[in-house]
Amino acid sequence: MLIVQQILNGLMLGSIYVGVAVAFTLTIGILNFLNFTIPVLFMLSGMIGWSLSFYGLPFGLSEPLGWLTSLGIGVFCAVVASLIVERFTYRYFKAKHGDATEHAIPLVSSLGFLLIFEYMVLIAHGSDSRGFHTPFADLNWRFDGLVISIPQFISLFVSLAIVAGLSILLTRTKLGRALRATAENPDAAVLMGIEVNRIVPVVFVLTGLFCGLAGALFAINYSEVSPYMGDQVGTKAIAGMVLGGLGSVWGAIAGGLIVGLTETLSIYFFGATSAQVTVWGLLLVLLLFRPQGLFGHNAIGKGKF
Amino acid sequence: MSGYMSGLIAILGINVIFAYGIYVTAAAGQLNLGGAGFQAIGAYACALLSATYGISIFWTLVFSTLVGAAIGFLIAFPILRTRGVYMVLATFAFAEVVVGIILNSELLGGSMGLIVSDYIEWQSILWTTIGVIIFVFYLMSTPLGLAMRAVHDDEAVATIMGVNNRAIQVGAFALGGALAGLSGALYAYYFGFVEVQYFNAFLSIFVLLYVLIGGTQTAWGPLIGATFFTLIPEALRMGEDWRFLIFGVLIVVMMIIRPEGIVTRDALDRIWLKLKPQTNDGAPNG
Numbered sequence: 001m002l003i004v005q006q007i008l009n010g011l012m013l014g015s016i017y018v019g020v021a022v023a024f025t026l027t028i029g030i031l032n033f034l035n036f037t038i039p040v041l042f043m044l045s046g047m048i049g050w051s052l053s054f055y056g057l058p059f060g061l062s063e064p065l066g067w068l069t070s071l072g073i074g075v076f077c078a079v080v081a082s083l084i085v086e087r088f089t090y091r092y093f094k095a096k097h098g099d100a101t102e103h104a105i106p107l108v109s110s111l112g113f114l115l116i117f118e119y120m121v122l123i124a125h126g127s128d129s130r131g132f133h134t135p136f137a138d139l140n141w142r143f144d145g146l147v148i149s150i151p152q153f154i155s156l157f158v159s160l161a162i163v164a165g166l167s168i169l170l171t172r173t174k175l176g177r178a179l180r181a182t183a184e185n186p187d188a189a190v191l192m193g194i195e196v197n198r199i200v201p202v203v204f205v206l207t208g209l210f211c212g213l214a215g216a217l218f219a220i221n222y223s224e225v226s227p228y229m230g231d232q233v234g235t236k237a238i239a240g241m242v243l244g245g246l247g248s249v250w251g252a253i254a255g256g257l258i259v260g261l262t263e264t265l266s267i268y269f270f271g272a273t274s275a276q277v278t279v280w281g282l283l284l285v286l287l288l289f290r291p292q293g294l295f296g297h298n299a300i301g302k303g304k305f
Numbered sequence: 306m307s308g309y310m311s312g313l314i315a316i317l318g319i320n321v322i323f324a325y326g327i328y329v330t331a332a333a334g335q336l337n338l339g340g341a342g343f344q345a346i347g348a349y350a351c352a353l354l355s356a357t358y359g360i361s362i363f364w365t366l367v368f369s370t371l372v373g374a375a376i377g378f379l380i381a382f383p384i385l386r387t388r389g390v391y392m393v394l395a396t397f398a399f400a401e402v403v404v405g406i407i408l409n410s411e412l413l414g415g416s417m418g419l420i421v422s423d424y425i426e427w428q429s430i431l432w433t434t435i436g437v438i439i440f441v442f443y444l445m446s447t448p449l450g451l452a453m454r455a456v457h458d459d460e461a462v463a464t465i466m467g468v469n470n471r472a473i474q475v476g477a478f479a480l481g482g483a484l485a486g487l488s489g490a491l492y493a494y495y496f497g498f499v500e501v502q503y504f505n506a507f508l509s510i511f512v513l514l515y516v517l518i519g520g521t522q523t524a525w526g527p528l529i530g531a532t533f534f535t536l537i538p539e540a541l542r543m544g545e546d547w548r549f550l551i552f553g554v555l556i557v558v559m560m561i562i563r564p565e566g567i568v569t570r571d572a573l574d575r576i577w578l579k580l581k582p583q584t585n586d587g588a589p590n591g
Contacts, residue, residue: 028390032390034393088561089560108514108556108560109557109560111514112557113553114510115549115553119547123544123546123550231506235397242394273409273416274409276401276408277409279401280398281402281405283398284395284399287391287395291386291387291388
């Protein structure tokens with residue numbers, strides 16, 4: 001029974017990774033841009049949500065509603081931060097150098113933003129973890145010795161719903177077709193009458209949204225936020241994205257869940273510090289035998305920096 | 306010389322050698338985001354050799370460098386199967402695995418770290434650094450350096466011109482591993498203690514930034530980049546957090562002003578032209 005519990009926990013943890021991994025895979029798949037600000041967007045959403053509910057909202061909302069509003073504003077801030085990053089990394093270099101993806105420039109610039117956001121939060125709140133409790137009393141289902149936390153269950157559901165929504169957006173709508181055309185060939189997309197400059201911010205809004213939601217779900221699941229929460233989750237999400245294959249949304253889901261499972265099971269069987277070796281070792285081995293990942297296309301992400 | 310100044314020079318020297326370790330692969334067109342892994346290998350090789358076998362400092366440094374080179378050589382074959390973003394992520398994964406193995410190893414002290422029994426003065430680090438700088442400058446001026454540049458600019462054309470792509474890239478990884486290993490060994494000796502928490506993802510990111518912001522076109526790049534970003538935080542006397550915030554702002558601004566790095570071939574040519582006497586520029590008088 002314990003092992004079933006571990007598998008459940010692994011899937012729940014994986015569902016957090018899924019949100020972040022989808023954000024990574026989207027920017028790489030469409031813009032060929034490894035966006036290193038994604039871990040801090042995740043962290044910003046959680047930390048801003050916490051600080052709003054800790055210091056109190058201006059409107060004096062009652063508990064469950066105020067808590068939900070704080071989380072919502074946190075997610076919104078992540079989207080805004082993502083748009084700021086777009087303005088000063090991707091759009092700027094695209095305008096100046098034509099094809100920004102030819103250079104490592106946006107990547108380096110996004111590392112700069114990673115430091116800026118991370119240390120802004122550290123200066124404001126210090127490096128301690130903060131308890132961020134849900135206003136509800138007991139949130140667990142118990143049956144037959146198994147414990148399923150309702151927020152974790154909801155987050156698994158929300159993650160899958162987000163990705164299903166994204167999948168529909170990409171395959172069924174006009175915007176999705178424009179996004180896929182941009183991913184395929186930005187120059188040809190312009191010739192086909194797609195306003196690429198207006199499409200790119202959409203990608204960053206989606207990125208901010210996914211990271212923000214994942215951050216909020218993390219806060220709900222673990223009742224704790226810290227300025228460093230993005231580092232671990234972000235790197236594991238990268239592992240999940242690569243496992244699934246760059247640019248593949250369903251690959252990101254599978255990869256995120258696999259990483260979550262591997263991590264939990266490895267901690268269960270081999271002890272707390274073993275997860276780093278198993279997760280990254282698995283990734284390294286996979287890259288050697290199947291460099292495009294489980295579901296990835298051959299062409300994505302291979303262009304020179 | 307005050308303890309503060311000598312400490313600063315030692316850190317600067319270690320960072321410069323480390324940056325050159327990443328630079329040689331970048332100069333051959335490969336981004337290595339696993340710097341911390343290679344440096345950790347050198348540092349732990351040094352700590353283990355000096356503590357367990359009691360070899361002299363010089364030979365420990367040589368062996369640590371060789372261990373770094375060997376690992377760089379071996380890991381180059383699998384890593385070179387990947388390209389672009391995948392390579393960045395594969396090197397990153399490599400560093401995480403190295404750190405993970407150290408963390409789980411009894412022999413290497415796990416999360417407790419290892420104590421290094423010997424100690425070197427900052428002068429030795431300074432001389433080693435100068436040696437490495439001269440070596441890399443010389444390397445980049447040889448036909449081998451030219452071949453690395455060719456592979457960096459266009460692999461297909463380099464192959465057509467008879468450059469052995471694979472040998473150059475594997476060699477670059479081996480040399481990069483050697484230099485990063487050397488910097489790790491110097492680090493271990495100077496600080497007398499190695500712990501795995503130091504070799505984290507941020508270290509890999511920082512050292513890659515030194516190189517990319519300094520510029521990968523010439524051997525001046527990593528020297529200027531590492532110096533700039535080691536000294537600037539010292540000059541800005543403020544809290545640790547503010548330093549990194551300003552570091553981040555500098556990176557963003559730097560990429561806007563000089564996207565190819567601080568030092569570019571073009572900029573060097575212009576400076577060179579200005580320094581030369583006017584009659585040498587080939588234009589007839591009047």
